[in-house]
Amino acid sequence: MPVAFTLNGAPVRVEAPEGMTLLHALRGPLGLSGPRFGCGAExxxxxxxxxDGEPRPSCALPAEAVAGRSVGTVEGLGxxxxxxxxxxxxLEEQAGQCGYCLSGILVSAAALLERNPDPxxxxxxxxxxxxxxxxGAQNRMVRAVLRAARAA
Structure with a gap:
């Protein structure tokens, strides 16, 4: 089934068979590598x-659930x-270590600052x-988000 939505500001249309998750649509047919599969259980x-500006897990969400909506990934941040x-x-706080979790964290942090510029x-x-x-880089990540808030 074709699913049309906005991805990082651009309209896209993807063939998403029934049961395909948004994560698999993003990583598969749409070719993005930022959002990663971790647990499959949100x-x-x-x-x-x-x-639509709110951080959400994509691993269990059916792709058709985002039809007509706006989806943002780390690839759309900068x-x-x-x-x-x-x-x-x-980068300045050296807040990333292995990097596996970072795309989701960066997306959530950017969404927080969009809603609350001075958290x-x-x-x-x-x-x-x-x-x-x-x-175990959580404290550096918190410092980085607070630094980003001050810089904005």
Missing amino acids: ACGCCYVTI TPEAPHPVQAAF DEAAVRAALEPHLCRC
């Missing part, structure tokens, strides 16, 4: 994207030449809570 945060403030702050530490921790980072 519990780790590796697959997070924004849907470029190497002009990184999003969150991306720049993560306190508790708000940042709450926004990043759904994301599992096994490397």
Whole structure:
């Protein structure tokens, strides 16, 4: 079944057989590599994207659920030449370690700053809570999001 939606600001149309998740549509036919498969149960945060500006897991969400909606991934945040403030702050704080969880965390952090340009530490921790980072870089990530907020 064809599913049409906006992806990182551009209209797309993808053939999504019944049962195909949004994550598999993004990584398969749409060729993105940012959102990752972690647990498949919406519990780790590796697959997070924004849907109409709200961070959501994509690993169990049927692709047809985003028809007519706007989806954002880490690929839509910035470029190497002009990184999003969150991306720049993560580099400055050395907040990424292995990087597996980072795309979901960056998307959620950018969405937080869009909703709340001046969050306190508790708000940042709450926004990043759904994301599992096994490397133990959470404190650096919180500092990076607060740095990005100050830079904006």
